[in-house]
Amino acid sequence: MFFKVRDLNSKTSVDYIIVGQGLAGSCLALQLIKENKRILVIDQFDEHSATQAAAGLFNPVTGRVMSKTWKADTLFPYLHDFYREAEALTGSKFFHSMPLYRPFLSIEEQNEWMGKSAQQDFKDYIASVDTHEAHAGLVKNPFGGLTLRQAGWLDTAAFSQAVRQYILKHELLLNDTFDEDLLVLKDEEIQYRNYSAHKIIFCQGVKALTGKLFSWIPIRPLKGETLTIQTDVKIDTLYNRGVFVVPETGKVGATYQPNDQQPTVTEAARNELKSKLDELVCFPYRIITQSWGIRPTTPDRRPILGPHPEHPNAIFFNGLGTKGVSLAPYFSKVLAAWIENKGAINKEVDIERYKHYNYGGNIPR
Ligand SMILES: Cc1cc2nc3c(=O)[nH]c(=O)nc-3n(C[C@H](O)[C@H](O)[C@H](O)COP(=O)(O)OP(=O)(O)OC[C@H]3O[C@@H](n4cnc5c(N)ncnc54)[C@H](O)[C@@H]3O)c2cc1C
Structure with missing residues (x-):
């Protein structure tokens, strides 16, 4: 061991x-x-x-322009080994490796990712570039979407x-x-x-x-809020566009509230998350809870x-x-x-x- x-x-x-x-x-x-x-x-x-x-997502391709995250080639292979070994040591289950699906918003974006998928830099992380509604009935994806591998979530x-x-x-x-x-x-x-x-x-x-x-x-405090939803629909993929939805826990998030240090959840965050969630998913859901936490970020x-x-x-x-x-x-x-x-x-x-x-x-x- x-x-x-x-x-x-x-x-x-x-x-x-x-x-x-x-x-x-x-x-x-x-x-x-x-x-x-x-x-x-x-x-x-x-x-x-x-x-x-935290919602616990790990995703090797992030950001507004969707680029490979800093040191992804080092961090991602290592984290898989590390958390699996930690599961074996502690006899608990908390690591969930699974694909992450990001719907495209336009044909242009679809074309862009068709091109990027051929690049050496992304080859370890792109599982597929779909041009059809690969997740119809679950998320809004009329232009298809990008499926990333080496992603998943940790039940932190x-x-x-x-x-x-x-x-x-x-x-x-x-x-x-x-x-x-x-x-x-x-x-x-x-x-x-x-x-x-x-x-x-x-x-x-x-x-x-x-x-x-x-x-x-x-250390710069950055408050974030999440919703926890319940749905009867079975989800086995991470969905991420504007917000993410985590299967199993039903966590939806997260907000970025740099100017808010209130130790409480806010209606503004709830509305923001709900509206972004409605833009992403097609399935019915109920909001169960809302929570907050503060991230330790750096300049x-x-x-x-x-x-x-x-x-x-x-x-x-x-x-x-x-x-x-x-x-x-x-x-x-x-x-x-x-x-x-x-x-x-x-x-x-x-x-x-x-x-x-x-x-x-x-x-x-
Ligand atoms: C809403 C939200 C969503 C997030 N989602 C993600 C995500 O999807 N993916 C991701 O990678 N990251 C996510 N993050 C960020 C991630 O949670 C943080 O990067 C990480 O948890 C920071 O861990 P930490 O151990 O540095 O700090 P903390 O989690 O704050 O842990 C510090 C610990 O030290 C204890 N402590 C401090 N001072 C003392 C003291 N004097 N005596 C005793 N105990 C003390 C605290 O009580 C706490 O238990 C999210 C964060 C938030 C808030």
């Missing part, structure tokens, strides 16, 4: 402490367990954390719950709010309450902004990894933004390798690039 199972009795000395157990903390925990490290995870469950709120809440159960059984978990005032950072080790460790890794999502050590990092849309400029034992893993499901597996591997002195952090994601960003401390050079 990929991950090593090891039983731990309660100990106060661990290799690493991880603060936060969303997608970032969960993936990093699995990587360190794989390295046979002893870990303590401290997480206060929050039903509105990005990981709990089930994934983090499965990892939590695994940590509870084999490692150490504190279901508590981490209190930064109780943290003692020394050169050779760090201490927190009655625990000591070599390093502490902060995977707090947007709550990084409320702490002291890393609040200077420009350059890249994750942020690495040590605090003055406290090298305090490490940051954040900025997964809108694509946590595809970014977290690979970049947790990069970070775990770096922590263990087995690899480097890629420049594009290195915390170094933000070290002068509103940082008031004396940075050693």
Whole structure:
């Protein structure tokens, strides 16, 4: 098996402490367990954390102009292996690899994708370009549509719950709010309450902004809302145009509300999602619930990894933004390798690039 199972009795000395157990903390925990490290995870469950709120889609071709996502050739093959192995380790089901269908809006768009499908760059991701109504009766697709492979969805809440159960059984978990005032950072080790460790890794999502050590990092909160619908129609494909519809969970989303920090759902978001859903699907549905969460995005849309400029034992893993499901597996591997002195952090994601960003401390050079 990929991950090593090891039983731990309660100990106060661990290799690493991880603060936060969303997608970032969960993936990093699995990587360190794989390295046979002893870990303590401290997480206060929050039903509105990005990981709990997420729909969990992973899609290698995205954006307004529909291009291959950043590092898709590296991230996508790896995420499939990673989540499947995590399922085997935890004995749970949360990973759903399935095609994603995007209806065309015009003949021009259909022609454009006929051309792109011949390009080497897209060959691993395009399953078919349909010129007929391939999903008639389910979605509005008079000009056909594009079917992508290597896509799917992760049940992010089930994934983090499965990892939590695994940590509870084999490692150490504190279901508590981490209190930064109780943290003692020394050169050779760090201490927190009655625990000591070599390093502490902060995977707090947007709550990084409320702490002291890393609040200077420009994490930009981006609120999103989703609807959950019920329908009698059987869906076995992800539909995505304006909004996405996830089979099984019935999640529809998501909005992007950069100027809204209200800790509540809004009527405007409900109307926006409903109107976009009506443009996409033909089947009848009922809206069951609406929920919200806040994504931890960054100015350059890249994750942020690495040590605090003055406290090298305090490490940051954040900025997964809108694509946590595809970014977290690979970049947790990069970070775990770096922590263990087995690899480097890629420049594009290195915390170094933000070290002068509103940082008031004396940075050693
Ligand atoms: C509506 C919505 C839809 C989304 N859809 C998708 C999608 O389809 N596909 C995709 O890839 N991504 C999606 N995302 C983005 C994705 O959810 C995020 O990229 C990802 O979940 C971020 O994970 P994280 O671990 O960095 O942060 P979080 O999920 O916020 O996790 C941080 C954890 O740390 C805990 N924590 C923080 N501070 C403390 C403390 N002091 N003490 C104890 N615990 C603490 C929090 O309670 C939380 O449990 C979506 C996000 C939203 C909001």
